[in-house]
Amino acid sequence: MTSSHIIVLGDPSNHRPDYTWNPQWIFPCESPWGILEKFKLANNANVTDIFNTLGTEYVDSLKMRTSWSKKLRNLTTLEGFSDQKAHKILGNSFVSNTKNIMTRMISVLPHFLIGQNQKLIRENVAFCGKCMQWGYHSVLHQIKLFHICPFHPDQNLETKCLDCSREIPYVLSNTHTESPFRCLCGKNMTNLPKHGEFYFDIWKKAKGLKIQLLEIKKWISLTPEQLERLERIYFHRNDDLDNRPNTLLYFLQFVEPSTKENWPTIQYNVMRSASYIVTLHGEQERKFLANPEYGGFKSFFQRQHFVYQVLYNCSLQVFKSIDRHLRKTVFKDHCNCIRYFHKDVQNHEEVCAYALTYILWKQHIEQINNYWDVVNRRRIGLRKMGVNFYSKQDSHYLNRIFERWERIQGDVAHTGWTTSCWIFTKLMAFLVLNHLKNWAEVVPEFARKRILDPVISFDYKNLPFYIIFFPKVKGESAEFHYWNNTVSYQTALKQANLTCPFVKARSHKG
Template identity: 25%
Template sequence: MFIVWRKEWMNEYESPWSIFEKVSLANHINRTEILKTLGNAEVKKIKKNVLTDSRRELIKLSGFDLNTLKQYLGVDLSVLNKSVISNLLKPVEYYQEPISTWFPQSLNWCPECIKGGYHSWLHQFSLFHCCPIHQIKLLSSCPKCLNRIPFLLSDLALNEPFTCKCGFKLADIGSTPWSQWKMKVEIADVPVSKWIAQGKRDDSNRLLFSPLVSSIQHFTLEPKIQSKCFFNVKVTSTQDYSYRDEFKNDLYKQNCRCFKTIDHYVRKKFIKKHLKCILMLQELRKNENEEFPPICPYAYAYVFWKQTLLGREHFYNNLVISRRRPGITVATELIEDIIDDYKNRLFAHTNLSIYDSREMFHWVINRVTSELCLNYFYEWLKIAVEGAEQISVPNRDKLDIMLQNSIPIAILKHNSDVSQKQKIEIILGNEIRFLSFMR
């Protein structure tokens, strides 16, 4: 099959997604036909209806014959992909994350850029939440049907080029002269320009953060909190000390202390006038010959916050912290995976496996744990009135959303060499409130 294409239609930082949408438009063929035409030998043998997502992915272009692709497009798209992705990831290349962490498997796009048929790797990079060109919020679902569009060469969610299955047109460039498909890409967002220009970070300037909630804008802010003390360090006798029971017991004790501190803060600030309400809810207590009284929203928020956070099956038991059970590393079982992610990143980004800087480790993990617990209580407060009235609690999917909303939007700056005396600095997003009494 002959394919019409001019390399002049390709723009700086453009992703393969919009390139192939333009190929589809110019040649009146669907996306699967593009893949079958430009695909490698294995793809050509596979029936159209059984081509899996792994063949349709746009990062490594693993379903394509790269020489054929270069011949048709006039450029080596694989090399361009690697160059742009490598440049975007240089400041965080010490992060051992799947590529999908940084480049999600569903499309993010700028509503203005897409009008000209342009989708950029800068739109797809998870730390960029606004278009660096137009400085407007990126979209991640169809404005009409609210469905997501896969970041794949796929006909699953799309109909005609740049058109959702529901009929909504992301772009209508069919009548636009091909000469206008070339556009000038000017990055107006200063933090994005700095990110691209900075390259690899040195070892003394490591950043610990959650890619799930962080934004490029946070990296330009000045640190607001600094640890008060230097950290004592000792050389470890074995490199797997973090797996020993002594370390796990220490982590559990620190976690219990954090939770008790937050629990005390919540009870003192929000719950002290509602202690009777809590007892009535936990004990399902009511007066004789009376209906069960309305549930107090504060009691609702507190009881179910504590029950779910501690991983308890029932809310009507005495919700106290118990001794560490086998296989459990923290008392706050609901957030164990998040804490574990921070722990693993901290070990991976430093030489903590060689130098036991327990003081530094616990300071970092305790800060994250405390903020997580408090943020999660605020999530329960948001739904308390409605939940108490309906006598219902969120399902697991909604709890997961509440939990993700609780992850601190904070960046911790540290040195990769923990054998050197150092202080930890914390950069905070505008939405965050790290606890003053934890400083």
């Protein structure tokens, strides 16, 4: 590591400094990537030089000091960097500062996500073009909740090189850039120094940057009541939040619906239960509670089994209602196609795409082995152990959410029976109708090729973002919020180009 033309001591007691640095080159919320890129540029340093200077005791103890694992180079966990050395040499405790910023921005969400920070942090460098001109890169740029620069609200965050569209991994590396702040294609991410101007002078232009984006200002100033409200939610988190640029607005709308002209709004839907739902007892529950054997340790398992049975029965009734509604509406003209589907595939070259959509949808929800059993209306039974929902396709997903509900409510077997049914019937209906949309999207090709038993897993593709609020005490409603950023199932079926070869003979019998 060679020193540059100006040496600024990070430690006055060091009489033989071999690095160039000025603590004034670091600004609030600056990311470890930005800080270390500056350090590499100012000192013509590489990864080994940085670990020799800023590495932890564990890094110092390694015998092989030429090859560094991705775990040590990770700039999200920062496991390879000593906070004490960073403070002593750089004048900035960037390890603890970064973690504090992450906690402040992310821990607003429920605790079950705190241990999954990796899912909320971008794996590749995201940057603002204006900030990067000054060699400034913020920790906030890496958080997937934010898609606009907090300091320049008119700038969308970039995730690829503006010249070659190459991504730069968010790790300390010698190979992912040609030189500090320069893509492998040669594109310089910062402004080139003018005549008589050094990089150091350019870096100082970032001084005074302040958060300007209204949404982030609101996010970091939520009230204790709003934070407590966020603690009792579940939201769809199976997909990458990088693909949902409005997620931050969704959370803000949930805690405080906008009524101000200057506050961005997005159309969404909300369903709320009665405010006394936590203490509301259904007829079956009242009969059970009136039983003189109710109470005691032994009764706990009886209550638990009863709750599970009630949940299953509620989900079954909801699915039967949806099934009946679909047959009377979107599949009304193709009921005979469904009824005689097995005969049609034996006697005709073509198949009805509407019937195939319905059959595949129902077959996978009920996990039926053969499509002809769907037509025969074979019904799956209730498993003996554990919580069950009629949609077997969503069993694991719904069980995970039920565990979250149990942690919030406590003894669901003692209370919250009606609330459980309200929450999970709404959610299951939401899921199964989304599955129908996904099947409608792919079935036209299957129908043309006569593929009747495709092996396909949609997971939760195209599922609108939703938030469930779990009530805990009397006076609180259960809530189901969803942002309908995709088409309805009715529209999806109309747009899917489904065809029926029997359109002129809907009463055919094979």
